[in-house]
Amino acid sequence: MTTRKQMALGAFLYPTGHHAAAWRHPQAQADAGINFKHYAQVAQQAEAAKFDLLFLADSAGARGEDWGALARFSTHYVAQFEPLTLLGALAAVTERIGLVATASTTYNEPYTLARKFASIDHISGGRAGWNLVTSGNEGEAYNFGRDTHPPHDERYRRATEFLAVAEGLWDSWEDDAFTRDKASGVFFDPEKVYSLDHRGEFFAVRGPLNIPRSPQGWPVLVQAGSSEAGKELAGTSAEVVFTAQQTLKDAQAFYRDVKARAVAHGRSPDDVKILPGNFPVVGRTEAEAKTKFDELQSLIHPDVALSILEHRLGIPLRHLPLDGPLPKDIPLTNAARSRQALLLELAEREGLSILQLGLRVAGARGHWQVVGTPEQIADVMEERFLNEGADGFNVMPPYLPGGLTDFIELVIPELRRRGLFRTDYEGRTLREHLGLKRPGRHHKHNKAIEGAGHPAASPAAA
Numbered sequence: 001m002t003t004r005k006q007m008a009l010g011a012f013l014y015p016t017g018h019h020a021a022a023w024r025h026p027q028a029q030a031d032a033g034i035n036f037k038h039y040a041q042v043a044q045q046a047e048a049a050k051f052d053l054l055f056l057a058d059s060a061g062a063r064g065e066d067w068g069a070l071a072r073f074s075t076h077y078v079a080q081f082e083p084l085t086l087l088g089a090l091a092a093v094t095e096r097i098g099l100v101a102t103a104s105t106t107y108n109e110p111y112t113l114a115r116k117f118a119s120i121d122h123i124s125g126g127r128a129g130w131n132l133v134t135s136g137n138e139g140e141a142y143n144f145g146r147d148t149h150p151p152h153d154e155r156y157r158r159a160t161e162f163l164a165v166a167e168g169l170w171d172s173w174e175d176d177a178f179t180r181d182k183a184s185g186v187f188f189d190p191e192k193v194y195s196l197d198h199r200g201e202f203f204a205v206r207g208p209l210n211i212p213r214s215p216q217g218w219p220v221l222v223q224a225g226s227s228e229a230g231k232e233l234a235g236t237s238a239e240v241v242f243t244a245q246q247t248l249k250d251a252q253a254f255y256r257d258v259k260a261r262a263v264a265h266g267r268s269p270d271d272v273k274i275l276p277g278n279f280p281v282v283g284r285t286e287a288e289a290k291t292k293f294d295e296l297q298s299l300i301h302p303d304v305a306l307s308i309l310e311h312r313l314g315i316p317l318r319h320l321p322l323d324g325p326l327p328k329d330i331p332l333t334n335a336a337r338s339r340q341a342l343l344l345e346l347a348e349r350e351g352l353s354i355l356q357l358g359l360r361v362a363g364a365r366g367h368w369q370v371v372g373t374p375e376q377i378a379d380v381m382e383e384r385f386l387n388e389g390a391d392g393f394n395v396m397p398p399y400l401p402g403g404l405t406d407f408i409e410l411v412i413p414e415l416r417r418r419g420l421f422r423t424d425y426e427g428r429t430l431r432e433h434l435g436l437k438r439p440g441r442h443h444k445h446n447k448a449i450e451g452a453g454h455p456a457a458s459p460a461a462a
Contacts, residue, residue, distance in 0.1 A: 004419050007385045008392030008434055010100070010242075010275055011046040012055040013039070015080050017399030018279055020308060020362035021299035025399040032400060033080030040093045042401050049408040050422050052433040053098030053129060054090065055222075055242070055394055056083040060107050061140040084116050091124035098430030100129035100222055100240075106155050107135060107144045110165035111205055117219045118170060118211045126215030126429035131222040131242065132233075134159050156229035158202045163221070163237055165205050168196040170218045171441045172208030217439045220430050226254065226342075235261020239436050240273045242394050244342055244367045246349075251276060251389035273391040273434055276384070277367035280377050281398055282406040293371045296398055297359060305358035312361055313340055322355040342366055367396055374410040381411075382420060 015033035016023040023030050032038045043054055083101035090099055099120065103113050113130070121128035134155035141149045150158070177192035196207030223230065223238035234241045235258055245251040259269040281296070283289030302322075310317050315330055326347050332340070343366055347357045360369075370377050384390040397403030415421040431438055 010394040018396040019398040022399040024299040047097040058102040102131040104135040105159040105162040114166040114169040121214035129220035169209040278393040281371040305362040309358035374414045378414040
């Protein structure tokens with residue numbers, strides 16, 4: 001067993017890759033979003049390389065640019081599997097790699113999601129993770145009986161209560177509650193099941209959850225918000241944080257902030273792992289890497305780049321000179337505020353025009369973009385990892401499967417040569433991969449069942 005600190009790696013799988021024009025790449029699987037063989041192939045490829053986890057994003061609705069006039073040029077975040085369904089299928093064709101999917105607290109109910117993630121944790125043998133989001137796509141509101149997206153602060157209040165309810169439901173049963181004793185006819189011990197009896201601002205949930213406590217106790221809790229409310233939620237509850245800082249200085253500030261918040265809430269700094277997104281374009285030489293990137297950028301239609309930027313910033317831009325700067329005093333968006341702030345800082349720091357920023361966003365979707373040789377990419381990853389900028393990285397292949405293949409065949413051997421990444425798994429659960437503790441039951445419940453007379457627990461039920 002290794003004693004040196006090693007980085008965690010997630011394989012963040014957009015259907016055809018993270019570049020906005022990835023589907024147009026000659027080697028991309030254009031129908032990847034609904035092609036299970038494609039997902040199974042890349043999942044098994046990542047598992048063979050010993051990645052900690054697969055990470056699936058999601059949105060419960062198509063954005064305007066996905067189905068409007070611009071869709072003829074390029075699309076994103078549309079025509080793909082529902083991620084929890086996909087995780088269940090991937091659990092059957094993988095054995096060790098963690099399985100993380102995105103699900104919104106704004107447009108779901110706690111009981112439903114708690115049951116689904118507990119089910120996936122059982123099916124996979126303890127490899128499930130939940131990326132908790134509050135929904136940045138305002139178009140989702142129209143699919144759930146609303147005319148507007150709930151305000152940012154309200155979404156985070158709901159998320160905080162939602163998570164508390166889900167955790168309480170996962171604690172419905174003690175680990176050894178289900179005896180399943182055929183001789184006596186007793187299926188479970190009624191002294192080891194608890195109701196939740198929750199009533200709050202947004203939810204009223206009695207419980208208990210109708211599935212036993214799962215192998216990990218709870219799925220690993222992942223969170224991706226970097227706003228003030230998002231960081232506070234991360235500090236109180238998240239075990240993995242997916243983020244998007246562009247510079248080492250910004251990455252260090254975020255890392256230290258979230259770890260400090262965790263400590264302030266009585267947690268250890270090691271209870272939360274910071275995994276920034278990393279969009280790597282790898283070449284055996286710098287020239288080869290640049291050529292690969294330029295080829296991808298050439299596939300972006302300018303209108304699509306502008307549309308993506310308008311969505312990220314939350315304002316119209318088409319009436320402005322595209323070779324000029326962004327307007328001043330852009331209002332705070334009601335969607336993904338941390339991403340808006342990141343893009344405004346990037347444009348100011350690098351002096352980017354509106355179109356240049358749009359093309360940049362369409363490339364890496366606002367994440368940390370690294371174009372270079374395996375050694376150069378390993379250098380910057382090592383720098384952040386060893387200097388309190390990251391505990392690992394969520395690798396965002398520019399296109400699939402080739403972009404993931406490049407990273408596995410060229411960068412991972414260099415990371416291993418430096419002792420920074422595992423050569424084999426040492427555990428079987430996602431918590432074990434990440435070095436996270438299995439949570440004990442610590443939510444206080446009212447007893448759901450008093451005595452042994454409950455029909456589900458008694459010999460009469462057999």
